Structures are given as structure tokens and as C-alpha cells.
Amino acid sequence: MCTVCGCGTPVIAEQPHDHDDGPHHHSGGAIAFGSGPGALHAAGMRQQRTIAIERDILSKNDAFAAANRVRLREAGVFALNLVSSPGSGKTSLLVRAIADLKHLWPIAVIEGDQQTSRDADRIRATGAPAVQVNTGKGCHLDAHMVGHAMDHLPLGPGGVLFIENVGNLVCPAAFDLGEAHKVVVLSVTEGEDKPLKYRDMFAAADLMLLNKSDLLAYLEFDVGACIEAALRVNPGIRILTVSARTGEGLPDFYAWIEQGVSAAANVAALRS
Numbered sequence: 697m698c699t700v701c702g703c704g705t706p707v708i709a710e711q712p713h714d715h716d717d718g719p720h721h722h723s724g725g726a727i728a729f730g731s732g733p734g735a736l737h738a739a740g741m742r743q744q745r746t747i748a749i750e751r752d753i754l755s756k757n758d759a760f761a762a763a764n765r766v767r768l769r770e771a772g773v774f775a776l777n778l779v780s781s782p783g784s785g786k787t788s789l790l791v792r793a794i795a796d797l798k799h800l801w802p803i804a805v806i807e808g809d810q811q812t813s814r815d816a817d818r819i820r821a822t823g824a825p826a827v828q829v830n831t832g833k834g835c836h837l838d839a840h841m842v843g844h845a846m847d848h849l850p851l852g853p854g855g856v857l858f859i860e861n862v863g864n865l866v867c868p869a870a871f872d873l874g875e876a877h878k879v880v881v882l883s884v885t886e887g888e889d890k891p892l893k894y895r896d897m898f899a900a901a902d903l904m905l906l907n908k909s910d911l912l913a914y915l916e917f918d919v920g921a922c923i924e925a926a927l928r929v930n931p932g933i934r935i936l937t938v939s940a941r942t943g944e945g946l947p948d949f950y951a952w953i954e955q956g957v958s959a960a961a962n963v964a965a966l967r968s
């Protein structure tokens with residue numbers, strides 16, 4: 697199974713071991729299985745073995761990601777990897793952003809889901825080209841999948857490639873896809889403590905979109921505490937409060953994208 701996240705993706709067969717590493721200590725009353733050097737637990741497997749498999753998987757992924765990054769740089773395309781738990785509003789934000797921005801830049805989308813083409817259909821309805829990647833039991837996109845999907849999309853200079861990852865606040869954090877930035881979307885219905893509970897994702901992202909701000913009036917959600925939590929995990933993260941429904945905050949998101957588009961286009965122009 698996938699030992700990077702323990703998600704069950706069949707990657708390598710491993711026999712149960714009599715002396716696998718158990719919980720190392722109790723921290724704050726919790727039984728801690730992620731306290732060894734591998735920071736994760738796979739039943740029946742020693743941490744060193746888990747680490748070796750994880751390194752192998754991630755180094756192969758990193759090679760594909762590096763190739764994607766070169767390709768995107770040469771094409772002058774600004775690529776973003778949207779990550780979040782299921783239902784935080786990634787596709788809704790993309791649908792709205794594409795409607796608002798498609799007259800400015802060519803936009804293409806890679807949609808990652810375990811099953812169905814529903815999200816790609818929603819994107820295509822905006823007029824933007826989209827490729828759906830179904831991961832089956834896999835809980836994240838990897839760089840190899842993204843490279844294949846890129847083959848089926850027009851990627852022109854000054855363009856934007858949005859990659860919507862599988863809804864999962866854990867596994868996609870570990871996988872570089874070749875994007876310029878990970879953008880983590882957190883909706884206000886999920887609770888302000890999520891950056892502390894799912895640190896890797898918030899540490900890996902350069903921008904956090906706190907979505908569904910239109911619902912704040914109906915919830916006991918402390919925006920200040922959420923921002924503080926995200927900054928504690930990642931002091932460099934940029935945070936925007938937005939609503940895909942009302943459009944609140946989206947102009948700031950678009951301005952941030954525009955900077956990236958210009959920079960990517962300039963790099964490509966210098967090379968040619």
C-alpha cells in the first residue's frame with residue numbers, strides 16, 4: 697500500500713512483521729504513532745522500511761515533477777495546485793475564477809478525483825479545456841499523472857494551468873506536481889483548528905483561501921484564530937478570505953495570480 701499516507705493505494709506488497717514499531721510515546725494524552733523518524737505508522741512494517749519505500753516513491757515523483765516544471769517554465773505557463781479536504785469549494789472557486797479571468801489569459805484545468813468526470817464537466821461548461829484524472833483508490837494526484845494530463849491540454853505562453861487535486865487534506869501535501877504554488881482551500885465550515893491538525897498541507901502551501909465567507913454569519917468560526925493557526929504552522933503563508941458564492945476577496949486572489957502569470961511569461965520570453 698501507499699506508505700506515504702497509509703491510504704491503501706497498492707504500491708508494494710509487504711508481509712506483516714512480528715516486530716513492527718508501535719506507538720513511541722504518549723503526547724498530551726494521545727497515543728502517538730507518528731513520532732518515529734518516518735512520522736507515520738504502517739502496521740507490520742518497521743519505520744526504516746517504511747521510510748525507504750516512501751523515499752523511493754517520492755524521489756520518482758520528484759523526477760516527474762521536475763520534468764513538468766521545466767515543461768511549464770518553457771511554455772510560460774503559471775501552474776497552481778489546489779488542495780483541500782473534499783467539498784471546501786475548489787471547483788466552485790475555479791468555475792468563478794475562469795468566468796472572471798478567461799478573457800485575460802488562456803486557462804486550462806486538470807481535475808483530480810477518485811471517480812467521475814463531474815468536476816471536469818463543470819469546468820468545461822465555462823468554456824475552458826479540462827482533463828479529468830481518476831485516481832481510483834489513490835488519494836492524491838502524482839506528477840506522472842499530471843504529465844500525462846498536460847499532453848492533452850493547450851499550454852500557451854501567458855497561460856494558467858489550474859490543477860485541482862483529490863479532496864484530501866493529508867496525502868497531496870507530500871506530492872510535488874511541478875506547480876509554481878500549492879494553494880490550500882479551507883472552508884469556514886471545517887473549523888478554525890484545521891491548520892494545526894493537518895500541518896503538512898498548510899506548511900506546503902504558499903496561499904490559503906479561506907472560503908465560504910458568506911456563511912460566517914451562521915457559524916461560530918473564529919477567523920482570527922484560524923489565521924493565527926495557519927501562520928503558526930507557516931509564517932510565510934498568504935491568507936485571503938473569499939467566497940466563491942459572492943465573489944468576496946476574489947479580486948485579491950486574481951491580483952496574486954496576475955503576478956505569477958507575468959513572472960512565468962517573462963521567464964519564458966527571456967529564454968526564447
Ligand SMILES: Nc1nc2c(ncn2[C@@H]2O[C@H](COP(=O)(O)OP(=O)(O)OP(=O)(O)O)[C@@H](O)[C@H]2O)c(=O)[nH]1
Nearest residue numbers: 781782783784785786787788863907908939940941
Ligand atoms: N455558501 C457557499 N457554498 C459554497 C462556496 N463554495 C462552494 N460552495 C458549495 O460547497 C459545495 C462543494 O463545492 P465544490 O466546489 O464541489 O467543492 P470541491 O472542493 O471542489 O469538492 P471536491 O472536488 O469533491 O473535493 C457545493 O455545494 C458548493 O456549492 C461558497 O463560497 N459559499
Ligand SMILES: [Mg+2]
Nearest residue numbers: 786787815860
Ligand atoms: Mg471539486
